Amino acid sequence: MSQTLTPHRPTAKPAARPAARPRRRRGSILGRIGLAVALTVALAPALFVFFWMLTSSFKQQVDIYSIPPKWFDFTPTLDNYRDALTRTPFGRYMTNSLVVAACSSLLGLAIGVPAAYSIARYRQTKLSLSLLTARLLPGVAYLVPFFVAFTALRMVGTYPALILSHVIITFPLTVFIMVNFFAALPEEVYDAAQVDGCGKLETFWRIAVPLTRPGMLTAGILAFIFSWNDFKMALILSDGDSRTLPVAVFNFVHEASLDWGPMMAYASIIMLPVFVLTLAAQRHIVTGMTMGSVK
Numbered sequence: 001m002s003q004t005l006t007p008h009r010p011t012a013k014p015a016a017r018p019a020a021r022p023r024r025r026r027g028s029i030l031g032r033i034g035l036a037v038a039l040t041v042a043l044a045p046a047l048f049v050f051f052w053m054l055t056s057s058f059k060q061q062v063d064i065y066s067i068p069p070k071w072f073d074f075t076p077t078l079d080n081y082r083d084a085l086t087r088t089p090f091g092r093y094m095t096n097s098l099v100v101a102a103c104s105s106l107l108g109l110a111i112g113v114p115a116a117y118s119i120a121r122y123r124q125t126k127l128s129l130s131l132l133t134a135r136l137l138p139g140v141a142y143l144v145p146f147f148v149a150f151t152a153l154r155m156v157g158t159y160p161a162l163i164l165s166h167v168i169i170t171f172p173l174t175v176f177i178m179v180n181f182f183a184a185l186p187e188e189v190y191d192a193a194q195v196d197g198c199g200k201l202e203t204f205w206r207i208a209v210p211l212t213r214p215g216m217l218t219a220g221i222l223a224f225i226f227s228w229n230d231f232k233m234a235l236i237l238s239d240g241d242s243r244t245l246p247v248a249v250f251n252f253v254h255e256a257s258l259d260w261g262p263m264m265a266y267a268s269i270i271m272l273p274v275f276v277l278t279l280a281a282q283r284h285i286v287t288g289m290t291m292g293s294v295k
Helices: 020-055 079-087 092-120 125-136 139-152 160-183 187-195 200-211 211-227 232-237 243-253 260-280 282-288
Strands: none
Touching: 020 243, 079 243, 079 260, 092 200, 092 211, 092 232, 092 243, 092 260, 125 160, 125 282, 139 160, 139 200, 160 211, 160 232, 187 200, 200 211, 211 260, 211 282, 232 243, 243 260
16 A cells, blocks of 8 residues: 655745834933933023023012022012012003004015015025025114114104004015915916916915914914013104003112012013913924925
8 A cells, every 4th residue: 555655845834023112212211311301401591591581570588689699498479579560560561562563474474475475486586585685684773773763753652653663574584484385385386276267365364374374373473572572673763652661660770779579570470471372382383383384
């Protein structure tokens, strides 16, 4: 009786999973730690100034000048805030700051958004470069021309002088942000609008503007923050009636001394609205500043 032998076929073994790469994980962890350390070192001076300002606003004058400094072992007091609010017409200065910041940001959007749309839609490269050049100029370069022009027009000490100066300075930034948003819109959006019978103005108002509202919000917030914090323009172009909050801090500067406690309290009050606004809109600000950086 014959027996047929079949050749033995080795069974295929399942493919082994690639071994984990602990080096890459370690590298990513070390990279994150290094980034955190670098950010901490970079932000340390600003955080220290913020901490010193906030703690000094609750200290008495003796504790502020104490050596060594008292960082935590002091008795908090609200006298500095009470003094800051009663020694100056805080309500009038607050109204001036709100009016100037709100009007300058809205007027800047009304002018900057159409300009940015025309640059992005019709590829006005030369105009974009000229605005970028204007953006590179420091704000102090505008002081003397503004003062001479507004003095000749008898506008020094008025709201329009402050509003127009802030609009001129923030206009390039508004255009720069909005150009990136308009350029990010696909060409099919404009083609569909033309098929539906929309003209150029209607396409801008009904299609482009609603789709770029996050950019408008970002540009408006940044313009508002600049106008709210501005000191140089307000110092030169305002008077007692149109003085804003940053300039009002000068009321605590004397020839022989500085009232550090009320001054720091006033600075803390000025910083609070901008701080809250920045925290509430930080996502929109980051999106607006990075739009167009990655294709």
